[in-house]
Each structure stands twice: as structure tokens, then as C-alpha cells.
Amino acid sequence: xxxxxxxxxxxxxxxxxxxxxxxxxxxxxxxxxxxxxxxxxxxxxxxxxxxxxxxxxxxxxxxxxxxxxxxxxxxxxxxxxxxxxxxxxxxxxxxxxxxxxxxxxxxxxxxxxxxxxxxxxxxxxxxxxxxxxxxxxxxxxxxxxxxxxxxxxxxxxxxxxxxxxxxxxxxxxxxxxxxxxxxxxxxxxxxxxxxxxxxxxxxxxxxxxxxxxxxxxxxxxxxxxxxxxxxxxxxxxxxxxxxxxxxxxxxxxxxxxxxxxxxxxxxxxxxxxxxxxxxxxxxxxxxxxxxxxxxxxxxxxxxxxxxxxxxxxxxxxxxxxxxxxxxxxxxxxxxxxxxxxxxxxxxxxxxxxxxxxxxxxxxxxxxxxxxxxxxxxxxxxxxxxxxxxxxxxxxxxxxxxxxxxxxxxxx
Amino acid sequence: xxxxxxxxxxxxxxxxxxxxxxxxxxxxxxxxxxxxxxxxxxxxxxxxxxxxxxxxxxxxxxxxxxxxxxxxxxxxxxxxxxxxxxxxxxxxxxxxxxxxxxxxxxxxxxxxxxxxxxxxxxxxxxxxxxxxxxxxxxxxxxxxxxxxxxxxxxxxxxxxxxxxxxxxxxxxxxxxxxxxxxxxxxxxxxxxxxxxxxxxxxxxxxxxxxxxxxxxxxxxxxxxxxxxxxxxxxxxxxxxxxxxxxxxxxxxxxxxxxxxxxxxxxxxxxxxxxxxxxxxxxxxxxxxxxxxxxxxxxxxxxxxxxxxxxxxxxxxxxxxxxxxxxxxxxxxxxxxxxxxxxxxxxxxxxxxxxxxxxxxxxxxxxxxxxxxxxxxxxxxxxxxxxxxxxxxxxxxxxxxxxxxxxxxxxx
Numbered sequence: 001x002x003x004x005x006x007x008x009x010x011x012x013x014x015x016x017x018x019x020x021x022x023x024x025x026x027x028x029x030x031x032x033x034x035x036x037x038x039x040x041x042x043x044x045x046x047x048x049x050x051x052x053x054x055x056x057x058x059x060x061x062x063x064x065x066x067x068x069x070x071x072x073x074x075x076x077x078x079x080x081x082x083x084x085x086x087x088x089x090x091x092x093x094x095x096x097x098x099x100x101x102x103x104x105x106x107x108x109x110x111x112x113x114x115x116x117x118x119x120x121x122x123x124x125x126x127x128x129x130x131x132x133x134x135x136x137x138x139x140x141x142x143x144x145x146x147x148x149x150x151x152x153x154x155x156x157x158x159x160x161x162x163x164x165x166x167x168x169x170x171x172x173x174x175x176x177x178x179x180x181x182x183x184x185x186x187x188x189x190x191x192x193x194x195x196x197x198x199x200x201x202x203x204x205x206x207x208x209x210x211x212x213x214x215x216x217x218x219x220x221x222x223x224x225x226x227x228x229x230x231x232x233x234x235x236x237x238x239x240x241x242x243x244x245x246x247x248x249x250x251x252x253x254x255x256x257x258x259x260x261x262x263x264x265x266x267x268x269x270x271x272x273x274x275x276x277x278x279x280x281x282x283x284x285x286x287x288x289x290x291x292x293x294x295x296x297x298x299x300x301x302x303x304x305x306x307x308x309x310x311x312x313x314x315x316x317x318x319x320x321x322x323x324x325x326x327x328x329x330x331x332x333x334x335x336x337x338x339x340x341x342x343x344x345x346x347x348x349x350x351x352x353x354x355x356x357x358x359x360x361x362x363x364x365x366x367x368x369x370x371x372x373x374x375x376x377x378x379x380x381x382x383x384x385x386x387x388x389x390x391x392x393x394x395x396x397x398x399x400x401x402x403x404x405x406x407x408x409x410x411x
Numbered sequence: 412x413x414x415x416x417x418x419x420x421x422x423x424x425x426x427x428x429x430x431x432x433x434x435x436x437x438x439x440x441x442x443x444x445x446x447x448x449x450x451x452x453x454x455x456x457x458x459x460x461x462x463x464x465x466x467x468x469x470x471x472x473x474x475x476x477x478x479x480x481x482x483x484x485x486x487x488x489x490x491x492x493x494x495x496x497x498x499x500x501x502x503x504x505x506x507x508x509x510x511x512x513x514x515x516x517x518x519x520x521x522x523x524x525x526x527x528x529x530x531x532x533x534x535x536x537x538x539x540x541x542x543x544x545x546x547x548x549x550x551x552x553x554x555x556x557x558x559x560x561x562x563x564x565x566x567x568x569x570x571x572x573x574x575x576x577x578x579x580x581x582x583x584x585x586x587x588x589x590x591x592x593x594x595x596x597x598x599x600x601x602x603x604x605x606x607x608x609x610x611x612x613x614x615x616x617x618x619x620x621x622x623x624x625x626x627x628x629x630x631x632x633x634x635x636x637x638x639x640x641x642x643x644x645x646x647x648x649x650x651x652x653x654x655x656x657x658x659x660x661x662x663x664x665x666x667x668x669x670x671x672x673x674x675x676x677x678x679x680x681x682x683x684x685x686x687x688x689x690x691x692x693x694x695x696x697x698x699x700x701x702x703x704x705x706x707x708x709x710x711x712x713x714x715x716x717x718x719x720x721x722x723x724x725x726x727x728x729x730x731x732x733x734x735x736x737x738x739x740x741x742x743x744x745x746x747x748x749x750x751x752x753x754x755x756x757x758x759x760x761x762x763x764x765x766x767x768x769x770x771x772x773x774x775x776x777x778x779x780x781x782x783x784x785x786x787x788x789x790x791x792x793x794x795x796x797x798x799x800x801x802x803x804x805x806x807x808x809x810x811x812x813x814x815x816x817x818x819x820x821x822x
Contacts, residue, residue: 024469037473046464049694053457057641058435061773062448066821070641097689099663100511107551129664129689132677136662140518141552223690230468230481230693251547252510253540260822262778266543278508278540279634282641283460283694362472367673410477411671 002316007382010313016306019378022294023227031388033363036173036201036341036374039227042290052286064282071254073285074276078235080292081226084300085199085218086209087237093272094222094288095280098200098234100250101219102133104275105196105236106167107249109217110137110145112242113164114192119146120165121193123155127173130198134167152177156187163193170208170218171201171339174366176331178206178339185214194242200224203235204295205340205377207304210237217242222288225340225376226295229287236275243271252277298378307377308335310385314342314373317389325396330370341374352395354406359391365409413727418793421724427717430789433705434638442799444774447584447612447752447785450638453701463697475693482665484696485687489646491703492637495711496610496629497620498648504683505633505699506691509611509645511661512630513544515686516607516647517578518660520628521548521556523653524575525603530557531576532604534566538584541609545578563588567598574604581619581629582612582750585777587742589617589750596625605653611635614646615706616751616788618715621648628653633699636751636787637706640698647686654682663688709789718788719746721796725753725784728800736807741781752785763806765817770802776820 011017023040026032032040056064064070078092085092095101106120120134131149138145150158152172159166166188171178181197188195197218202208204225210218218237222228226235247268253259254276257267268274315329322344331343346352346369353365364372373388395401422428434451437443443451467475475481489503496503506512517531531545542560549556561569563583570577577599582589592608599606608629613619615636621629629648633639637646658679664670665687668678679685726740733755742754757763757780764776775783784799806812 027470030470032472034473038468038475040472041464041468045468046461049460049464050457052641053452053460053698057449057452057456059438059441061443061451062445062775063768063773063821064449064641096507096511097663097692099665099689100507100661103661103663103688111551127664128667128670128673128675131675132662132664132667135677136658136660139658139662140522140660143553221690230463230475231690231696232692232694234689247547247550249547249551250511250514251543251550252508252514253538253543254510256539256543259539262539264539264542266546277514278510278512278645279632279642281508281643281692281695283643283698284692285642287464287694357474362474364473410474 004386007386010382023379030360031384033373035225035376040379045287045290048286048290070282074280077292080296084295086211092237094233094235095276098221099129101234101236105217106137109165109194111246117164118144119148119162120167121163122149122167124149124151126169159187159191166193166195169198173201174370176339176341176343178337181213201339205307227291232284232288236272248274250277303377310375311342313382314385321389321393341372343370343372345369350409351401351406353409355395355401356392361388361391415797418797421793434790441771442795444784446636446787451790456698456701459697459701481693485691488703491707497622503648505644505646506687509632510540512645512647516628517548520576520605522657528575529555530559530573531578532574533560533578535560535562537580570598570602577604577606580609584612585781587750587752587754589748592624612750616718638702643695643699647683659685661688714788721786722753724793725796732800732804752783754781754783756780761820762812762817764820766806766812767803772799772802
């Protein structure tokens with residue numbers, strides 16, 4: 001039996017507990033489990049933004065391009081988060097949104113496919129935007145790219161000599177099922193296929209070892225577990241063995257090898273910097289740098305361990321407190337197979353989610369019947385999990401979710 | 412003869428003078444003529460950003476997607492700036508950087524080219540990123556796209572039956588020479604060619620009439636004259652006659668017709684919204700909305716008239732005060748042919764620019780010999796022009812620019 005005291009003991013023994021204080025405090029009475037959507041705000045993000053506005057925009061104005069780090073930020077952010085991705089510092093860049101990053105990587109990897117391979121292999125039910133990017137690129141190129149969409153059960157066996165790219169979300173955004181990156185990379189490599197990983201529901205939560213795993217390319221959302229701020233730039237990673245083998249699809253001055261020489265011909269910058277297209281989003285980068293400066297001090301092994309403990313505690317609490325109300329855990333029970341969030345199911349999940357939100361527990365619904373709890377290893381506590389589960393229990397006991405106002409959960 | 416009093420009289424008679432107070436004040440002693448690089452900061456931008464961080468990121472967190480305007484901002488910004496572009500409100504969207512916008516439009520327009528046309532016509536010396544985008548797309552598609560680069564003198568005559576797209580900067584970023592959009596559009600249309608306009612050095616300065624001019628597509632930087640904040644999103648416009656004729660190249664969930672239905676197949680959103688790919692940059696959009704709410708109150712005809720007066724005053728002052736020091740005006744003297752900035756040339760422009768900057772006049776150098784003054788119609792005053800020219804005169808009289816420290820101007 002887990003109780004509040006047991007949870008508090010886990011928090012007291014948590015080697016990362018000091019990091020909670022580096023994030024802005026939650027509102028009293030509100031419990032946030034939305035790291036899968038918007039990670040918590042670093043405490044000093046507002047002061048940093050205010051400084052960029054005052055010193056950068058108001059005072060220095062165009063001089064900022066030279067005297068501040070506006071143009072270097074994409075590389076600095078990439079380098080500062082590389083250890084969290086198991087990457088080398090100069091192999092990561094922060095640029096654009098996740099979707100555009102997927103487009104750039106898919107187009108690039110496609111240009112490097114082995115002769116005879118014509119298929120991009122995708123998982124059924126992958127996140128919508130990942131699928132749309134592939135459909136759009138196939139239509140744009142019109143050069144025989146085939147998309148093969150198979151179930152997760154079929155996926156490993158579907159990697160064959162025709163597979164050009166294995167194009168996967170590392171973690172399923174609904175069920176939180178995580179692929180074994182090293183295993184899949186090995187299977188792909190054995191067939192001469194390249195891998196592209198969307199790490200959005202993994203990075204900043206579970207342990208990622210891009211360099212060691214044999215992966216080829218990866219992109220991740222920056223504003224979920226990584227706490228980069230709403231709509232922050234995404235991160236693009238590519239292994240050194242693939243750098244400078246071709247141009248990026250979107251060629252721009254910030255991805256040119258000598259931006260301010262204004263040369264007539266495009267020459268790609270070295271490494272992932274070539275994936276930068278236009279001027280960096282200065283304000284978004286400044287906010288993200290606040291998170292980077294926290295992650296810089298984080299041992300990724302400890303973060304993953306903490307995330308695992310939080311996940312296992314939540315699952316145990318759901319079993320213990322909520323199973324009699326028709327709640328089941330749908331994310332993997334084996335933490336090695338789980339992504340950033342814990343998913344539970346209930347027949348009336350959409351209504352329950354609405355009532356739970358009104359009870360101050362910020363989680364999210366994904367159809368048809370999932371409620372997701374995104375767990376931030378640097379600030380979520382075990383005691384909060386206890387509190388949240390008790391509030392959910394009350395909603396289920398009192399059946400407050402039957403109120404007609406809980407017809408449709410917010411997005 | 413122009414003198415300070417004459418300049419002050421022009422300011423007193425300026426119907427837009429009230430707008431100056433809606434921007435954060437400049438530092439005492441500093442004169443900003445960098446609207447071609449970073450437009451001034453709206454006075455309430457810091458408060459808006461602070462509110463987004465506090466209420467949006469810290470308190471509402473993921474609930475903000477539903478309760479705030481984070482997802483609607485791209486359309487709202489587009490609609491709010493449409494009149495400044497002479498566009499209809501639902502034909503404009505704020506998304507991505509300018510370079511990526513150029514890529515999206517060029518790929519889209521290319522897919523709509525008339526049969527038999529195979530050439531993208533560009534101007535020699537166009538801004539680097541515009542050229543790189545075209546070179547990159549040609550390489551990506553490998554489908555016979557030809558790039559034809561001609562001088563501005565040759566351009567009109569070069570539009571022929573093989574021309575698929577006339578791909579132009581509305582204003583030359585060095586000399587500030589402006590194309591007659593209606594004339595060029597007419598020439599292009601007569602040959603069945605499409606036009607793509609990069610408005611970066613025009614929008615928010617000179618009068619633009621996208622809808623009336625017969626143009627097909629346009630993109631503009633948002634952080635120059637439009638004052639959207641450093642690295643703000645770009646704006647993409649397309650005429651209604653081209654909407655929903657194909658998919659965009661970068662297909663993403665935010666450009667899907669029903670984002671949160673998570674459909675398996677991509678279906679483009681109506682109008683320019685399809686050019687949205689991933690999650691909007693929330694912080695950048697919030698800052699930009701501060702500028703939008705100023706522009707909302709601006710009559711574009713008055714803004715252009717003011718910009719014209721500023722330009723003509725500056726040119727007259729340069730002639731009167733600086734011509735004896737080897738300074739010449741290189742931007743067009745006919746305002747109808749001029750873009751957002753006034754350019755002057757000096758044999759030692761790079762060194763002069765450094766000394767002028769130290770004298771508190773924030774302008775910019777572009778090789779080989781140009782100094783640019785970007786004039787913001789909502790906040791630059793004629794008296795400031797007088798003051799700036801006097802400071803430049805002092806630099807030239809005392810030859811302080813000969814100090815070896817002024818070897819290379821900042822970017």
C-alpha cells in the first residue's frame with residue numbers, strides 16, 4: 001500500500017528535488033501533469049524575456065544582431081540540450097517547428113536513401129503531423145516515394161530491402177508506448193535503411209541515447225518535457241556520418257556557410273546548422289535558453305530514473321485507488337517500454353477529464369478514451385501524484401463527471 | 412535650405428505624430444534608423460509578453476491552447492496587417508520565417524505553373540536568401556526547373572513564354588530601388604507567369620496594393636518596418652484565385668483542415684492557413700500582436716505619405732549637408748521608385764558607418780559602399796533626421812572614421 005507519507009519519503013530522497021525551485025511555482029491548488037503539452041516555466045524566464053525586450057529590442061535594436069547572441073542561440077540551445085538527447089553538442093540545432101523539422105529531415109534522408117529502396121515505413125496511428133509531412137513530401141517530390149503504414153506489431157518484420165527510411169515517433173502520443181531505439185536502428189541499418197525519430201514525447205522525460213543507439217536523424221518538440229516555452233523552436237539532430245552529404249531542402253541565408261558574405265550561390269553550413277533557414281525567433285530562443293541553463297546542470301541518467309519512479313508511483317496509485325471505478329492503465333507497465341506520460345483509460349474519459357480539470361488536475365484527453373499525465377522529472381513530485389489521484393477518486397466516487405457540462409474535453 | 416525649424420514644422424503638421432507615443436522611447440542621445448532591420452518596440456509589448464508568460468505559461472499552462480488565442484494568433488495577425496499590404500484579411504497568415512515562407516510559395520507556385528513554362532526569373536543581386544531558396548528547390552525537385560538570373564534592366568524584357576514565375580524582391584535591399592508591382596504583374600500575367608513578391612524592405616514603409624496590383628503571391632518579414640519584434644514570424648499572402656489549388660509542400664497538423672480530428676490523411680486548410688505547419692511560436696506572436704494593434708489604427712495611405720516625406724527630407728539634407736564630403740544618395744530620388752530605406756554611398760562607407768554608430772546614429776552598412784537609413788513612418792521624426800545628418804557631418808568633418816578601430820562595420 002502506497003500512502004501520502006510513502007510519497008513524501010520518495011520526494012525527500014529525490015536527488016533532483018532542488019530543481020523544482022528553479023521553476024516558477026504552480027498556482028495554489030493546481031497540479032500540473034501536462035509536461036507532454038507545455039513543460040513548466042523556468043523561474044527566470046520572465047526576467048530574461050524582459051531583458052531581451054528592454055536591452056535588445058528597445059535599446060540596442062539592430063545592433064543586437066552583433067552584440068547579443070541572437071544569431072548564435074540556435075547552436076547554443078542545441079549544444080546545451082545535447083546531453084539530454086545523448087547527442088554530441090555540435091550535432092543539434094534549435095530551429096523552426098517540429099513539423100518543419102520533420103519535413104527537412106525526411107527530405108534530406110530521402111535524398112540519401114540506398115539504391116533500390118523506395119519506401120518510407122510508418123506506424124499506423126503515429127502522430128498526425130508526422131504522417132502529413134510524409135504525405136506532403138511524397139506529393140511534392142512525385143519521384144516514386146512509397147509510404148507503407150503498418151501496425152506496431154508488424155513494424156519490425158516490415159523493414160526490408162525496399163525500406164528507405166524507418167520514420168517513427170519514439171513514443172506513441174496516446175498510449176505512451178516507447179520503441180527500443182537501439183533495436184530498431186539495428187534492424188533498419190541491417191537492411192540499409194535510415195531512421196528518423198520524432199522524440200517529442202520522450203525528450204526530457206526518458207533516457208535517450210541518440211549517438212549510442214545507431215540512430216540516423218531525430219527531431220523533437222522543445223516545449224513539452226524540455227520546458228522551452230509555448231511554441232518554442234524544435235531541435236534537429238543528425239549523426240555526423242550524414243552531415244554535409246547534401247543540401248537541406250529549405251536553403252536559406254542562416255543555413256549558408258557564410259551568411260553575411262551574401263554569396264550568389266548557396267553553400268550549406270557545416271553540420272545541422274544548414275537546417276536553419278531564416279532569422280531565428282529571438283524571443284522564443286531567449287525563453288528556451290532559460291530552460292537550457294537548467295538542463296545544463298541535470299544528469300540525464302538521474303532525470304530518467306526520477307521519471308521512472310514517478311511513472312511507477314502513478315501507476316501503482318491508479319491501480320490501488322482507481323481501478324474499482326473502471327480506470328485502467330493503458331501505457332506500458334514495464335517502464336523500459338514507456339514514454340513521457342502515463343495513460344489511463346475510462347469509458348467516459350472525455351467527461352471525467354473535464355471534471356478532473358475542474359478539480360485542479362491539469363492533464364489531457366486524447367480520443368477515444370485516454371487521459372494522459374505528462375510527468376516532468378525536474379519538478380513533479382510523488383506527493384502531487386498522491387494528491388491528484390485522490391482528487392480523481394473523488395470525481396469518480398461522486399460521479400461529478402456526469403454533469404452535462406462535461407460533454408467535450410478541451411483540446 | 413532646410414533647417415531644424417523646418418523639420419520641426421513638418422513634424423508638427425504630421426497627422427501620424429500621435430503614433431510615436433505608442434512605441435517605447437528611444438534611449439536619450441540615440442537616433443534609430445534601423446526599421447529596415449528591427450522596427451521599434453511597441454510600448455506595451457513587454458507587458459503583453461509578461462502576461463503571456465504569467466497567465467499563459469505559468470498559470471494556465473496547457474489549458475492555454477483552449478482558453479487563450481495561441482492557435483488563432485497566426486490568422487489574427489494576418490488579418491490585422493492585411494490593410495497595410497493592400498490585402499483581404501483572410502488571405503494573410505503569420506507563420507515561420509521569411510525564408511521558409513519563400514520556399515513554401517515558390518514550391519506552391521511552381522506546382523501551378525502553366526504548361527511549357529520551366530523558368531523562375533530572378534533579379535541579379537536579389538537578397539541572398541531569396542536566391543538560395545530557389546537554388547535549393549531546384550535541387551530538391553530535380554524536375555527541370557530553370558533559374559534565369561538577369562539584371563534589373565533586363566528583367567522586364569526577359570519575361571517570356573517560358574517564364575513560370577517572376578520571383579522578385581519588391582525593393583532592393585541595398586539600393587532601395589522599388590519595382591512597380593502593378594506593371595510587373597501585368598507583364599507577367601500577359602505571359603501566363605505567376606509573381607512572387609518578397610516585401611521585406613517595403614511592407615510597413617511604402618504603399619502596397621497586393622490585391623489591386625494583380626500580384627499572385629507575397630511574403631514579408633515581420634520584424635522590420637512592421638515592428639513585429641526580433642525574429643517575429645513572416646507573413647504569407649496569396650490571392651484567392653490561387654487558394655486551394657494544391658497542397659502546400661510542408662504539410663502539418665496546424666495547416667490541416669481539422670487539426671484536432673487527427674485524421675489519417677492530410678487535407679489542406681482553406682486559404683493561406685494551409686501554410687502553417689507546426690505549433691505557432693506563441694511568444695513571438697504575442698509580441699507581434701502588440702504591433703498589429705497599432706497598425707490596426709493606421710491609414711496606410713497616410714503612413715506611405717509620411718514615409719515619403721521623411722525620405723525626401725533625408726535626401727535633401729544629405730544633398731545640402733553631406734555632398735561636399737563625398738556622400739551621394741544612391742537610392743532613387745523619385746519616391747515612387749524608392750523602398751523603405753534611403754541609401755547613401757561613401758568611398759569609406761564601412762568605416763564611416765562605424766564612426767556614425769558611435770555618434771549614436773543607428774543605421775546599417777551593406778557592402779561595398781552603402782549606408783542604409785530605414786525610416787519608420789510611425790515614429791521617425793524629421794527633426795531626428797536633421798540631428799542625424801548633423802552628427803554624420805561632424806564625423807566627416809573631423810574625419811573620426813579614420814580611426815583604425817573602424818575597420819569593419821558590424822553586420
